[in-house]
Amino acid sequence: MTSPAPLARWWREPWWARISLTIIVAGFVVLTCWNLARGGDFSFYEASARSMSQSWHALFFGAFDPDATVTLDKLSGFAVPQALSIRLFGMSISAIALPQVIEGVVAVVACAVLALRWGGRGAGLLAAGAAASTPIFVSMFAHPMEDGLLTMALAVALVWWQRAILTSARWPLVLCAVFIGVGFQAKMMAAWFLLPALIAGTLAATRGWRRGLVRAGAVTAAAVAASVAWITVVALVPADARPYVDGSTNDSIFAMVFGYNGLDRFVPGAVPGSVGASSSTGGLGATLAAVSHALLTPAPSSSGGSPTLTKLLELPLVTQIGWLYPAALAGIVLGLWRYFPRRGSERAPSTSARFPLVVVAAVWFATAATVLTFTHVPHTAYVAALGVPMVLLVVVAWVEGMRLLRSRRRRDRLVLPAVVGVQAVWWGVLIGEARLPAVLLVPAIVVGAISLALGIAVALPEPGSLPRLRRVAPAALAVALLCLPVATSLQVLDDARDGSGGDAYVGVTARGGHPDETFTVSTPSVWGGIPQMSPAVTQIVDAARQHGGGADGSPLFVTDSWALSSQVIDATGASVLTDGGYSGHVPVFTTDDLEQMVRSGHARLFVVASGAPEGDPVRRVATGPGCHEVGEWDFSQAKEGGDVSKVSGATLYQCTGA
Numbered sequence: 001m002t003s004p005a006p007l008a009r010w011w012r013e014p015w016w017a018r019i020s021l022t023i024i025v026a027g028f029v030v031l032t033c034w035n036l037a038r039g040g041d042f043s044f045y046e047a048s049a050r051s052m053s054q055s056w057h058a059l060f061f062g063a064f065d066p067d068a069t070v071t072l073d074k075l076s077g078f079a080v081p082q083a084l085s086i087r088l089f090g091m092s093i094s095a096i097a098l099p100q101v102i103e104g105v106v107a108v109v110a111c112a113v114l115a116l117r118w119g120g121r122g123a124g125l126l127a128a129g130a131a132a133s134t135p136i137f138v139s140m141f142a143h144p145m146e147d148g149l150l151t152m153a154l155a156v157a158l159v160w161w162q163r164a165i166l167t168s169a170r171w172p173l174v175l176c177a178v179f180i181g182v183g184f185q186a187k188m189m190a191a192w193f194l195l196p197a198l199i200a201g202t203l204a205a206t207r208g209w210r211r212g213l214v215r216a217g218a219v220t221a222a223a224v225a226a227s228v229a230w231i232t233v234v235a236l237v238p239a240d241a242r243p244y245v246d247g248s249t250n251d252s253i254f255a256m257v258f259g260y261n262g263l264d265r266f267v268p269g270a271v272p273g274s275v276g277a278s279s280s281t282g283g284l285g286a287t288l289a290a291v292s293h294a295l296l297t298p299a300p301s302s303s304g305g306s307p308t309l310t311k312l313l314e315l316p317l318v319t320q321i322g323w324l325y326p327a328a329l330a331g332i333v334l335g336l337w338r339y340f341p342r343r344g345s346e347r348a349p350s351t352s353a354r355f356p357l358v359v360v361a362a363v364w365f366a367t368a369a370t371v372l373t374f375t376h377v378p379h380t381a382y383v384a385a386l387g388v389p390m391v392l393l394v395v396v397a398w399v400e401g402m403r404l405l406r407s408r409r410r411r412d413r414l415v416l417p418a419v420v421g422v423q424a425v426w427w428g429v430l431i432g433e434a435r436l437p438a439v440l441l442v443p444a445i446v447v448g449a450i451s452l453a454l455g456i457a458v459a460l461p462e463p464g465s466l467p468r469l470r471r472v473a474p475a476a477l478a479v480a481l482l483c484l485p486v487a488t489s490l491q492v493l494d495d496a497r498d499g500s501g502g503d504a505y506v507g508v509t510a511r512g513g514h515p516d517e518t519f520t521v522s523t524p525s526v527w528g529g530i531p532q533m534s535p536a537v538t539q540i541v542d543a544a545r546q547h548g549g550g551a552d553g554s555p556l557f558v559t560d561s562w563a564l565s566s567q568v569i570d571a572t573g574a575s576v577l578t579d580g581g582y583s584g585h586v587p588v589f590t591t592d593d594l595e596q597m598v599r600s601g602h603a604r605l606f607v608v609a610s611g612a613p614e615g616d617p618v619r620r621v622a623t624g625p626g627c628h629e630v631g632e633w634d635f636s637q638a639k640e641g642g643d644v645s646k647v648s649g650a651t652l653y654q655c656t657g658a
Contacts, residue, residue, distance in 0.1 A: 007166060008117045010124070017121045021112055021128055028108055028132035032101045032142040035495045035522065037529035039097035039143045042502040044562055044582065045079060046144060046531060047569035048072050049096055052083035054573060059083055061234065063243045065565070066575045067555065069589075073247040073275075073582040074261050075231070077185025078146035091573065093529030097501075100148035104141030108132050110155035111391050114162055118357050118392075119399040126398055126478045130391045133485040135506035136320040138492050139499040140381045146187045147381040147504075153183035154194050155388045158360065161198060161219075165205045165356050173219055181226025189262045191227065193368045193385055195220055201360035205353075231257055244588045246581035248273050265375050275583045309373055312383070319434045320505055321383040323485045324394050326422045331393030332362045334400040334415070358396055365389035381504040394481065402474055416473075417454045420480050424448030427484045436488075436507070437519065443483040450480055495522040531570040536633045540607060540652055541568055543631050547654050549605045550574055558594065560584070560618035561609035561647050577603065579618050587617075594621040598655045605630075610649035622653035630654050 010018060040046055044064075051066045052059040058068040062076025072079070081099035089095040111131040116124030131137060141148050157179035164172040176198075183191030199216040206212035231253045234242065239251055247256035250273035259271025268276060311317060313325075335358035368385040377383070401416025427444040430436075454473065491497040491506050497519070499505040533541065541556065550556040555575040559565050561584075565576040579589045594617055597603035606622035613619070621627070630652040 007163065008120075010113065010116060013116075013121050017125065020125050021109075024112075024125065024128045024132050025105055025108055028138070029101065029105065031132075031138045031489060031492050032104055033526050034142075034493055034524050035498050036097050036101065036142060037092070037094045037525040037527055038495050038498070039100075040093035040501050040529065040531060042144075042500070043531065043566040043570040045072070045146075045501070046096055047566040048076060049079045049082035049144065050086060050091055050570055050573055052076070052079055053086035053091075058243075061243050064246065064562070065569060065578060066573065067577065068243045069577055070244045070581060070586070071246050071253075071256075073256065074146070075185050075188055075257065077182065077230075078149045078187065079144075080185075081149065082144055091530070092527070093531065094527045096144045097142060100141045100144060103148045103152040104137060107137070107141070107152040107155045107388070110152070110159050111388060113159050114155075114357070114392060115395045117162060117166060118354055119395060122402075122474055122478070123395045123399050126481070127391050127395045129478070129482050130324065130394050130485070131387065133482055133489045134321065134387050134391070135323070135485065135488050135491075136380060136384050136504060137387055138489040139320075139504040139506050140384050142492065143499065143501040143504050145381050145501060145504060147384045149186035150183045150190055151384050151387060153179045153186060154191060157183065157194065158388070161201070161360075162357060165201070166353060174222065177219065177222035177226045180223040181229065184227035185230060188257050190385060192223075193371065194364055195223060196367050197360040197362075197364035197389075198223075200363045201356040204359045205356035244581075244586070246586050246588075247275050247583070249275060249585070249587065275581070275585055311377065312369060312372060312386075315434055316380055316505060317377065317383050319430060319436075319488065319507060320380050321386050321390070323427065323430065323488065324390060324423070324481065326426050327397045327419055327481060328365065328390045328393040330419045330422075331358075331396035331400075332365070335362065335393070335396040338400055338403075357392065361389045361392040361396065365393060379503050380499075398474075398478060398481065401477070405473060416477060417451045420454075420477055421448055421451035423481065423484075424451060434507070440484065440487055443487060447480045447483060450476065491519065493521045494519050495525075496520075531567075533567045533571045534635075536635050536650075537564060537567050540564070540631075540633060540650060541572070541574075543652055544605050544607075547605060547630060547652075554602055554604070557605035557607050557652070558589075558597070558603050558618060559607040559609070559650075560612050560616050561607070561650070563647055564607060564609065564650060580616075589617055591617045591620050594618065598626070604655050606653045606655065608651050608653065609647040610651070611647070622651075622655065627653045627655040 010021060048062070048064045051063050051068070054066050055063070055068060057063075058066060059080065061068060062071050062079065064070050064072055081103070082096045085095045085099050086092075089098075108128050108131045112124045112128035115127030137151070140151075157176045160172040160176040160179065164170065164176065180191055180194060183194075198219055202216040202219055203209070203212040206215055234245075234253050245251050245253045245256050247260035249255075252273045255271055255273035259274025260276065263270040264274050264276060308314065312322065318325075335354075339355035339358055341355070365386060368389065372382060372385065397419055398416070401419055404412040404415045407413055424444050424447040427447070428441060431438075431440050431444065454477075488506060492499075497507050544550070544557045548554075555577045556568065558577040558579070560579050562578050562580070562582055565578040568574055568576050577589070579594075580586055581588060594603065594606075598621065606618055606627070608616070608619045608622050632649065632651045634649045635647060
């Protein structure tokens with residue numbers, strides 16, 4: 001690794017730089033908090049956060065319900081800060097969303113620290129501005145989503161890795177591995193997008209292949225160990241002492257993590273025991289055949305259309321993350337061209353220390369883009385995986401472009417104006433494709449004119465005014481690079497364009513909105529917001545309470561639909577037992593389990609969703625001997641919205657236990 005060097009720190013920078021960073025972070029906080037009290041949406045995860053806030057047992061295992069009978073269908077590390085916030089501030093939408101704002105601030109500052117140590121204070125401020133104005137970041141960090149903790153954790157992990165590279169110390173690598181483990185608890189294998197980049201960067205920073213492989217292997221092993229430590233502990237806990245693991249048919253947390261939420265996304269049925277895995281699927285030949293099919297067949301388009309390998313260049317994803325694609329690609333080219341070691345050449349320590357971070361950013365960006373291209377992207381927040389590496393690559397393009405702007409060669413001086421000019425053209429294409437307001441063409445045209453004028457100026461032989469132009473060019477070109485991302489992100493001030501906890505996005509065209517809709521600045525709603533049940537679910541809850549549901553420590557009712565139970569738990573915190581898990585196919589309870597609950601008097605009320613199959617344990621018990629119907633609700637007639645649209649109705653039954 002490189003020789004020890006003093007680390008740049010923001011508190012050692014001039015006052016104006018610190019104030020500038022503070023203003024950028026404050027602007028980000030304003031955008032993310034503007035609609036914070038409206039920031040909740042997906043009751044499945046909100047219900048889990050509330051359940052985890054009511055019981056340390058539920059918190060540790062990531063339970064869906066207060067009685068901790070079943071987990072979420074994914075690791076619930078992302079919900080731990082939400083549960084602690086609810087425990088501290090009480091239940092509200094703002095309390096659930098607040099941790100994501102904090103995670104966003106940490107991610108923005110982490111980008112600023114990475115760039116400061118790589119290219120100086122100007123690079124740090126540009127990185128902070130680019131991160132704070134990335135549209136998907138502005139929406140995602142304002143809502144309760146697992147991608148927020150993942151993004152923050154990987155950005156912080158990279159900060160510690162960079163410190164290890166710059167100081168030759170080993171202990172920061174331990175913290176790097178720990179934060180990758182935190183990211184794994186947030187969104188499982190998505191945290192490992194960073195591992196190929198760290199391996200490549202560690203090799204680039206180490207003299208000697210053998211020594212580099214040892215260090216890269218140590219970093220990888222530590223990160224994997226930190227990732228699987230908690231799930232290993234859960235797997236060792238006896239099944240009767242913990243919740244049933246959703247996402248699996250055999251109560252296996254490894255099947256849930258690496259099958260249902262992992263390899264099954266590429267190769268359905270590759271991991272036995274995961275929901276959706278066929279019992280007949282297995283064996284090396286079947287797995288290899290499925291892998292070949294997955295690699296040769298493009299994943300479905302995120303917009304629900306035909307399969308495409310260009311989904312990251314198409315709506316709805318491109319307008320959430322792609323405004324700075326040209327600059328990021330230029331950063332890869334300029335960074336590798338500038339810093340790639342050449343045989344027989346000697347580079348200054350400061351120059352050689354920059355190469356590893358360029359490698360990490362490029363490989364991380366390429367890895368995330370490849371995985372997102374070949375997998376289904378059901379939510380726009382998934383593209384946040386491109387955010388941090390893209391920000392760093394934009395910084396590389398800006399720093400190297402500014403260096404070339406001081407070159408004596410005319411062609412070198414044209415590089416940065418050309419990059420900015422291509423950005424302006426790209427923005428025009430995006431604005432037209434997304435049918436965004438025509439007013440956004442104004443900054444694109446202005447930036448294009450500035451890049452053209454600057455290109456003409458620097459292409460001329462050394463005029464007397466060129467040194468003066470070079471003094472104002474850094475800030476002017478940084479602002480030019482960020483003007484359209486900032487303009488796009490400002491749309492979140494209109495709560496109709498701010499996305500939701502179910503699908504974070506900025507703008508009205510992300511999911512079939514109306515581009516002609518007038519943009520309005522909504523009244524700020526920073527704190528408050530109480531989750532609500534739909535009228536029909538409220539009637540079911542009232543009827544259940546009238547018939548003794550929730551009395552003497554018993555659950556309010558038992559149901560086979562999380563779409564019903566999540567609303568009740570989210571809004572009231574009441575205990576509702578749910579069979580089937582998120583997919584509806586998880587055997588949380590057997591028929592014998594439920595019959596025993598009825599005989600013991602622990603459960604007497606059952607809510608059966610319409611269309612439940614004959615073999616559904618909840619339906620079999622509720623319609624069996626000793627039970628009678630209390631009431632029936634037709635959701636389609638009530639025109640319910642939200643999660644209950646997943647079921648068309650429900651029936652409440654009471655069982656006497658006779």
